Amino acid sequence: MAAGHVHKLYRHGHSPVHRLPAHVKVVTLLAFVIAVVATPREAFWAFGVYAALLVTVAFIARVPGTFILRRMVVEIPFVVFAVLLPFIAGGERVDVLGLSLSQEGLLAGWNILAKGTLGVVASILLAATTDARALLLALQRLRVPPVLVEITSFMVRYADVITDEMRRMKIARESRGFVGGSRKQLGVVAASAGALFIRSYERGERVHLAMLSRGYAGQLPVLEVQTAAAVQWAGAALLPLTALIVSVVAWITL
Amino acid sequence: MTVPSLEVRGLAFAYPDGHQALFGVDMTIARGERVALLGPNGAGKTTLVLHLNGILTAGAGEVMVAGLPVAKENLQEIRRRVGIVFQDPDDQLFMPTVRDDVAFGPANLGISGSELDDRVHDALDKVGMAEFADRPPHHLSFGQRRRVAVATVLAMGPEILVLDEPSSNLDPASRRELADVVRALDVTVFMVTHDLPYALELCPRSMVLSGGVIAVDAPTRDLLTDDTLLAEHRLELPFGFDPRSAPTVPA
Numbered sequence: 001m002a003a004g005h006v007h008k009l010y011r012h013g014h015s016p017v018h019r020l021p022a023h024v025k026v027v028t029l030l031a032f033v034i035a036v037v038a039t040p041r042e043a044f045w046a047f048g049v050y051a052a053l054l055v056t057v058a059f060i061a062r063v064p065g066t067f068i069l070r071r072m073v074v075e076i077p078f079v080v081f082a083v084l085l086p087f088i089a090g091g092e093r094v095d096v097l098g099l100s101l102s103q104e105g106l107l108a109g110w111n112i113l114a115k116g117t118l119g120v121v122a123s124i125l126l127a128a129t130t131d132a133r134a135l136l137l138a139l140q141r142l143r144v145p146p147v148l149v150e151i152t153s154f155m156v157r158y159a160d161v162i163t164d165e166m167r168r169m170k171i172a173r174e175s176r177g178f179v180g181g182s183r184k185q186l187g188v189v190a191a192s193a194g195a196l197f198i199r200s201y202e203r204g205e206r207v208h209l210a211m212l213s214r215g216y217a218g219q220l221p222v223l224e225v226q227t228a229a230a231v232q233w234a235g236a237a238l239l240p241l242t243a244l245i246v247s248v249v250a251w252i253t254l
Numbered sequence: 255m256t257v258p259s260l261e262v263r264g265l266a267f268a269y270p271d272g273h274q275a276l277f278g279v280d281m282t283i284a285r286g287e288r289v290a291l292l293g294p295n296g297a298g299k300t301t302l303v304l305h306l307n308g309i310l311t312a313g314a315g316e317v318m319v320a321g322l323p324v325a326k327e328n329l330q331e332i333r334r335r336v337g338i339v340f341q342d343p344d345d346q347l348f349m350p351t352v353r354d355d356v357a358f359g360p361a362n363l364g365i366s367g368s369e370l371d372d373r374v375h376d377a378l379d380k381v382g383m384a385e386f387a388d389r390p391p392h393h394l395s396f397g398q399r400r401r402v403a404v405a406t407v408l409a410m411g412p413e414i415l416v417l418d419e420p421s422s423n424l425d426p427a428s429r430r431e432l433a434d435v436v437r438a439l440d441v442t443v444f445m446v447t448h449d450l451p452y453a454l455e456l457c458p459r460s461m462v463l464s465g466g467v468i469a470v471d472a473p474t475r476d477l478l479t480d481d482t483l484l485a486e487h488r489l490e491l492p493f494g495f496d497p498r499s500a501p502t503v504p505a
Contacts, residue, residue, distance in 0.1 A: 132350055133350040133351055133354070136350060153348075153349070153350065154348060156350055157347075157348050157349065157350060157390075157391070157392070158344075158348075160392045161344050161392060203344070203345060206340065206342065206345040207345050207346075207348050209304070209309055209340070209345075210338075210340050210345050210346045210348070211348065211358075212309060212333070213307050213309065213333055213336075213337075213338045213340075213407075214333065214358055214359035214362060214406065214407065214410065215330055215333045215334060215359055215362035215363055215410070216358075216362060217330070217362065220358075221357070221358065221361030221362055222361075223354055223357050223358075223361060223370075
């Protein structure tokens with residue numbers, strides 16, 4: 001596959017992580033996240049170990065830190081919420097740098113921030129090492145309900161088409177002297193959104209016709225069955241197993 | 255005489271809102287023929303096309319594809335036999351990669367494994383797109399996407415290839431490339447268009463759908479040189495195009 005022809009979350013490569021079958025990676029990610037979420041929030045050292053594990057995976061996958069950092073912006077809304085918690089939560093107060101903060105809020109904020117960040121980074125690593133098609137095949141392989149897989153598949157396929165359509169509508173608006181920004185113009189933007197919805201809806205109908213015309217009978221055919229060797233499962237399991245052990249130790253030593 | 259690829263008798267259709275689009279269409283297309291269906295916008299060309307593979311069900315009359323009537327119990331086989339290439343390739347190509355999209359039709363027919371791979375490769379090869387198999391459709395040019403759309407139905411081994419406005423939005427080079435592809439195919443072609451020079455280039459025979467019936471059925475060159483006839487059905491040649499002096503393209 002030529003460079004520049006893939007989704008921007010994906011980073012082309014040939015590392016052992018890239019080569020792992022996608023469904024193995026999805027299961028690994030899920031198990032890892034569960035282990036992280038199950039860890040008591042007071043066990044600060046455990047989260048350090050988790051972070052180190054992810055850094056190791058990133059290193060093996062040859063995904064640079066800047067690549068991950070730039071994609072972590074999706075987390076910002078949660079970060080804002082987590083930062084607010086120490087100020088608004090009740091309970092015992094502690095003084096930090098002259099600010100009176102809620103101890104409970106600090107812990108809750110930390111809990112959200114640490115677990116959320118680990119989950120986001122792990123997901124970024126999955127997306128960076130697995131292209132969209134492989135992910136869809138993985139969902140199919142893991143017996144996610146076909147309707148959900150189809151919806152996801154169409155989203156992947158048509159996100160660019162619809163973004164393009166939106167961009168053309170914007171250019172057409174502006175070519176006729178429209179300047180966005182003020183509140184009065186919101187009506188125009190809303191009308192465009194409505195038009196875009198109708199267009200997408202109608203496209204959906206046309207796509208359905210085209211699918212029926214090629215013999216679609218309610219289910220996407222399984223085009224490729226992914227298989228994983230025991231070695232691959234074992235290799236991938238190292239991550240969630242280590243995390244599980246850390247989580248258990250954290251509970252015991254609490 | 256062999257069974258014709260397509261036979262339509264007395265086909266009439268009204269939309270649920272009462273608007274009647276077809277008033278008794280009759281036509282026969284022999285195996286291996288390339289026929290153009292001409293008509294202005296809104297003449298009911300697309301409505302007719304959707305009857306050919308049973309997406310729309312006739313109010314009256316019947317459609318037979320290579321002798322098999324279009325009816326509920328035959329739908330799967332009918333949709334294998336009738337390969338429709340829709341106007342907007344983005345509607346037709348909905349899978350993440352070109353390869354998966356071309357495989358979609360044959361896989362629905364229950365083909366798998368190496369036979370499926372062969373079908374996909376052959377179909378892409380016929381339209382000159384084999385090297386693009388792993389690309390997502392969105393990253394192809396419009397002309398390339400249209401050729402892939404042709405491949406998606408060729409992979410089903412159709413009896414008749416139905417092209418809905420095949421030349422729309424194509425630049426002249428893509429237009430010629432598509433014409434070369436179509437001419438090289440060993441399949442019956444039914445081409446719906448209002449691009450009259452393209453009809454002349456590809457189809458020795460043309461029909462005009464007008465007023466919900468086939469109003470004219472004649473050799474394309476004769477039809478295009480009859481000015482009164484063209485005007486009667488709201489058909490117009492592009493400026494400066496003279497079908498009398500247009501070269502004959504070898505079949």
